[in-house]
Amino acid sequence: MTVRKKHTTIRDIARLADVSYQTVSLVINDKPGVSDKTRKRILRLMDEMDYRPNRAAQMLSTNRSNTLELIVVDVTYGGRLADSTKNMVRAARASGYGLLISETTLESLPDALEGAAARLVDGILMYAPRLRIGDQELLGMCDGIPLVRRDYVPGSKIAWVGFDQAYATRLATEHLIDLGHRHIAAIPPNADMINGYWRYTTWKNVLLEHGLEPGPAFTGDYSMQSGYEAAQQIIDSGQPVSAILVGSDNMAVGALKALRERGLRVPDDVSVAGFDNTELSSYTDPQLTTIDFKFASQDEMAVKYLLELIEDPQTELHQRVLMSDLVVRDSTRPLASPNSGER
Template identity: 30%
Template sequence: MAPTIKDIAKLANVSHTTVSRALNNSPLIKEVTRKKIAEIASQLNYVPNYNAKSLVLQRSYTIGLFFTSIATGTSSSFFSDTIRGVNSVIDVEYNLFIRGIDDYADFSSIHSKRFDGIILMSQSEVDNKFIYHVVQQGIPIVVLNRQIEDRSIINIISNDREGAFNAGEYLIQCGHKDIAIIEGVEGFKSTQERRDGFIGALIGHGIAVRNDYMVRGNYDMQSGYLAMGQLLDLDRPPTAVFCSNDDMAIGAMNSVFERGLQVPKDISIVGFDDSGFSLFTNPSLTTVKRPIETISEQGAQRILSIIKRPSEEDGRISIKTELIIRKSVRNLLQ
């Protein structure tokens, strides 16, 4: 039979309430007593009954990690980086529940008895209804990736507009004037921010924004491949292309190679995200480092902190992007 709290209490000569508090790191228990009880629990190979613990403390020991959608517009690298960042912080004491908001017809199953906290990797303003529901349910929430107006909610974002501006400016500094963009999913905030940053760089340097140089993608490799095909079919193809994420950039590179052309000799390509693949493409991909894993880690740290001790502080945190220069851009001025 598995050891219980009562067995530990008997050996430690304390009440089972003291054992419970000690194992839950209660500040009411002296450190010497806590260590003694922890040693006995370890010797007995005691395993906490989380179902019973949940009933007593009225907690689910479940943290939800939600995306706007897993099936649409979420690249595999973005998805894995997010999970890796959150998982590196969330203690094994918690269950991590992962889902797309678009899987739900309604949010009635999302309530405080089921979730101790929720991390939302938000990609679209359509998520606002979900955020409002979570707040109304009294569930602690941290929103990542997309800026929201409610400053009472912890909101961790990267400066995508600045990153895209720097990418566009770098191409211009390398002598490119015929510069195209492969955009992300329509309606996603990241798509808008990166487009605005890129266009801002062109306008700031007096370069015309051509409609035929703005092609829609879907944040996956296939859409990048198809979009680049459209650009290469133009009477006057661009000399450089800014892709709104690395997956599309990789697809775009393959499209170039299939035409018998070379990157960067015939066309330069810049990505966005600095995913794990970008260093190992041939040539290696110049890209904007957007630390999704770091953002996710901070989001996980914040949700654990809020669960333990709710905070009234201003919740917006901005993390800078960084242009990573590799070998996929040709300098036309040299």
């Protein structure tokens, strides 16, 4: 087995190039003060000896790590997270940063942040869909490290990048209303999720605005199973329902199954709309009407914003709100007029 060889250092190169090691440092960092001839010679030597600067040593003297940390707080259902992670890793890397990922719960969030500080990360991305915390308290724990939440956190003046959930929900709800539905149920994400709160209240408010009585609502945790169970409860409630607004495509798939099992046809008997526009939504039967969130943009934007804050800590903190579109497919349709026949 290969043995871990001792790495060549800046001094090894310096000795071979017959200069002081500090000169080599200048070359590494592309700083002026080195003649072209010498620079070339050093560069060649670095290549030959396959020298790599020791990041730990660099970190120690610069107090920077060129690393970001993504802290995931209290996320139980993995689903979408995977792709977002990839997006952020990519975006960070594109700017020469590494991305460390850590998971934590609300209680140990302070530890997680301390850990990040100890690791000298240059910035923190936080994905914490349930975290409701005062700005000051959160900033206090960050020890001055720039932070961007990749979440919709209305009311917080901390930097965040998120989709306007109220807008999205209104879009979907009004779509159903426009189709003539009057009895609209909902399966929003659990209320402890910030998105869940907004999806639920907006759904309700929009209905009320239109003079409609909100239908039954049962929450889910983004899993297909929770959507399945919630849909069952809606059906079992006995209340008239001609449309269901489901808080994710994933849960909508569960709801579709429940409706199928109970003999209800979509969209003939019940219209269903989802959120997220995942690939799945084009492959259900019928294909799902859904809200298209451009998660890739959100991920990338969060990283970019964080990098801006790192570059210039004086940047005024602000919030970046993204809008979404409605994608109408086959799971929603105009309410069949009373005693309409079917094929």
